[in-house]
Amino acid sequence: GAGVSQSPSNKVTEKGKDVELRCDPISGHTALYWYRQSLGQGLEFLIYFQGNSAPDKSGLPSDRFSAERTGGSVSTLTIQRTQQEDSAVYLCASSAGGSGNTIYFGEGSWLTVV
Amino acid sequence: EDQVTQSPEALRLQEGESSSLNCSYTVSGLRGLFWYRQDPGKGPEFLFTLYSAGEEKEKERLKATLTKKESFLHITAPKPEDSATYLCAVQVYSGGSNYKLTFGKGTLLTVNP
Numbered sequence: 001g002a003g004v005s006q007s008p009s010n011k012v013t014e015k016g017k018d019v020e021l022r023c024d025p026i027s028g029h030t031a032l033y034w035y036r037q038s039l040g041q042g043l044e045f046l047i048y049f050q051g052n053s054a055p056d057k058s059g060l061p062s063d064r065f066s067a068e069r070t071g072g073s074v075s076t077l078t079i080q081r082t083q084q085e086d087s088a089v090y091l092c093a094s095s096a097g098g099s100g101n102t103i104y105f106g107e108g109s110w111l112t113v114v
Numbered sequence: 115e116d117q118v119t120q121s122p123e124a125l126r127l128q129e130g131e132s133s134s135l136n137c138s139y140t141v142s143g144l145r146g147l148f149w150y151r152q153d154p155g156k157g158p159e160f161l162f163t164l165y166s167a168g169e170e171k172e173k174e175r176l177k178a179t180l181t182k183k184e185s186f187l188h189i190t191a192p193k194p195e196d197s198a199t200y201l202c203a204v205q206v207y208s209g210g211s212n213y214k215l216t217f218g219k220g221t222l223l224t225v226n227p
Contacts, residue, residue, distance in 0.1 A: 004157075031213070033215065035217075041219065042201070042217050042218060042219035042220060043158075043201070043203075043217040045214065045215070045216065045217075048208075048212055048213075048214065050210075050211040050212055050213075051211060053210050053211040053212065054210065056208060056209075056210075056212045056214065058208075091157055091158070093215075097211075098211075098213065099145040099146065099205065099207070099213055100145055100146040100163060100165055100205065102160055102163060103148065103160070103205075103215060104160060105150075105157035105158045105159075105160075106157050107156055107157045108156075108157050
């Protein structure tokens with residue numbers, strides 16, 4: 001596609017439910033990032049995929065969070081047993097990989113846990 | 115630990131009043147410094163990448179510069195449509211094939227007509 005596509009754009013879920021957020025990166029991009037942005041806060045790194053390498057999961061805040069990337073393209077971020085503090089915008093980004101290449105962001109998935 | 119600090123947190127300017135935003139960083143092995151613009155409810159929009167001290171890049175009313183410790187985003191004769199949050203991020207090598215991108219908290223710029 002022309003840009004990074006994320007879905008859903010908005011999600012309201014009940015506390016304790018599981019949610020899945022999807023990211024479709026720019027075609028051909030080997031690197032994919034997930035970030036979280038809480039209200040009034042900066043972007044918090046969650047996880048990074050680069051080609052077939054083991055992902056950098058160092059930013060995942062708890063074991064309720066997981067992500068996978070199938071076929072080196074689409075990625076899904078899963079949050080199990082959601083809590084109110086999980087409410088945030090989840091941003092996905094992709095790049096051609098490596099050092100210094102431009103990193104493009106999607107519009108984000110707004111998650112509200114009630 | 116990699117650190118990125120942006121200042122000021124918020125800046126109000128009158129239309130036409132030039133100013134600068136600062137991004138200071140402490141990292142090991144900078145691979146790139148990125149500037150983004152973020153409008154409310156939108157994802158960050160890429161502006162510039164700087165790779166080495168002394169480098170400068172320009173786009174319309176914006177000019178980004180880089181030293182070994184900090185970067186500046188200079189805004190010349192701003193217009194109300196330049197109002198946004200400006201984000202700075204540093205990219206460092208984090209092992210294997212991985213390059214981590216760490217963001218500052220941003221500067222909220224408001225340009226009044």
